[in-house]
Amino acid sequence: MNTTTKPSGSGAQKMDVIVEAVTPLNDLVTRFDFKRANGEDFPTFSGGAHTVIEMQDGDRVRLNPYSLMSDPVQTASYSISVRRDDEGRGGSLFMHNHVKVGDRMRLSTPVNLFCLDLRAKKHIFVAGGIGITPFLGMIAQLERTQGRWELHYSGRSRALASYAEQLTRQHGSKVHIYFDDQSQTIDIDGLLSGQPLGSHLYVCGPAGMISWVLGRAADSAWPSDSVHSEEFLAPQSGEPFQVRLCQSDKTIEVGAHESLLEAIERAGVAAPYLCRGGACGQCETTVLEYDGEFQHRDHWLEDAEHASGKKIMPCVSRFVGKTLVLDR
Amino acid sequence: MSIQFNKETFRDDYSFHNSERAIKRFPFPFHEDSYMYAVNMEQHQGGPKDSVYEMRFDVDEHYVAEMQDRAQVLADDPLRCQSLPHMTLAGWDLLELIMVSKSEDYPEFFELQRDGLYWRWINKPLGIDDSFTFLDESTLPYGPMEYICRQTQGDFCVLDQRDEMLWMDAGMVTTQADWSLDFDIGMNFFEWHAPVPLAHEMGIFKRALKFLLNIQQGTPARRLNWTMTVNPLLDTSPENYHKWGIQKTSLTPENIGGKQFLRVELQTFFRLPRSNALVFPIRCYLIAFEDIVSVPKWGRRLHRVIRDLPVELATYKGFIDNRPMMLDYLSEYDDGLPTSPGVWPELDTEPSLQAV
């Protein structure tokens, strides 16, 4: 699951891993299984967690977060699914085109910013496309603890709906699949109205789908703290721009297809991060001077902070203009 | 390293005492000659050899006696241990974290054998040898959190993380500095911190919460907090204030050195893997004034910190009335010489006490 605004990974702990299997699931999605290079088990994790995978692409290091989709109790290996994004910045293409069995890579310890609310009487999952992956771990976890759940999963077509068949086979009537090419759509209002009190709703998929589901949930008066979502957006490409890093006394160029954070790292300057998706707050950086316009894309800073011109989240936000000086 | 466990009490005759080793490794909380609240958090990835920071869960000479005291508190008041229904998985997480850490860090005392979900736990100091099925509550004599907390020094708050907030949804709290789990259960981070003076206005809790929400598996953190206690009491709870509050008036210039204790909490923070909850162990260390001043640097510094502490803090920490008497005592150990930065005793390099 490439291209997420989603939080994950960690600037801290990394694990050396070996690619154990590469399994194409359909035209777009390939699954990767890893084992640890030191032969130990991986840490356990909770459903919905991710890892940040480090790709050595020539002399460039790419860091992309992906949901862990294996059963959290099976820690001999970790699995992720990567959707090829031909228009993206290249991380998913690198995974698809260059990574093969036996390769050594590095993964971060798991981070969860999309976790189950364990108070829920019932968990309702709504997935679109590759947004299915975090739910696979959640479902495995709930199956072990006898939790109540149901899944509504829409994919473009039978061929492209990864894991749909397997889920149906294993869990029968808890799983509802919808194919776009057969004009099947989720009856969201029916779904939202027929649920027991204390149910929680989780949505993961394209931005349009998330805002549609969240909007319907709000209109049907679902309490906002029983609705959870995770969005899939990558740091966006944009015009190149120049930045002065004051503490390190460097001026750097941010390329069209890299994020400000990546450019800072490329210059050899250590910068904090965790999610690389505008959600965790770790990369918050003070702006010392600017002449131009910010393109803020994070979910972290308040509107007033965006307007103030004093802060930027370099993992997802960009800048257009003459001068930008950062306290880094 | 082998530890001789003390036979001692934290009530009645108060036979609690610190050995020479325990004094030297005491987590003295002041790194400079003054003190104010701050977001004083750092990584909890070990520390100097034999310091209280070295292991994930420090076990010291007070272990057995503390566990006996805890059992007594729980027998008298079962509400000191509570876990809301959705926190059971976090309880198993905590049990696993402690068993794995202790068996790796103190193999001479603790042993964990695992065969899939079939586990055997041996705790030699407490004479426990139990086999059970991981994640199956019916195979343990208590719930998982209660089971392991009865065998681990320090209080435990287990916080559920939801909606960018931490909630006190489980815990075992028997050695607290005047706050109550039964009162705080179900509260959020800002609610249970409401009584603390000044820190809200300073923005400390807002920043601290952001930090805590981002603590990840494998990168635990820690901080110190401190207060004052008359007599070596572990259980200074609001529930029992009628028993211990009155003891504050028993302090005299003659008995203060042995009766007044500095109480330091080593607070750590771990992300729990299966539940994504956060566990907050609060480990309490006590040291008598007369033992602190045996370290010249600490004696000088404690005097200056207590003298200059803002009234709000001395009031909140409950020693404003006794402060003058404390200062009379401590001033005898402050010769005005400068102190070196940092918390360590520096016995070899710091000058001994000059005539005051």
Ligand code: HEM
């Ligand atoms: C999630 C973990 C935490 C829990 C469960 C917790 C719990 C508590 C409780 C129950 C109190 C007593 C309040 C009362 O008077 O009733 C307290 C006091 C306090 N807490 Fe926390 N706390 C946590 C984390 C932190 C952090 C990270 C900071 C960082 C600055 C902090 C700073 C303080 C301060 C300054 C006090 C006043 C202590 C004193 O002066 O003795 N707490 N905390």
Ligand code: FES
């Ligand atoms: S790294 Fe998480 S917000 Fe930027």
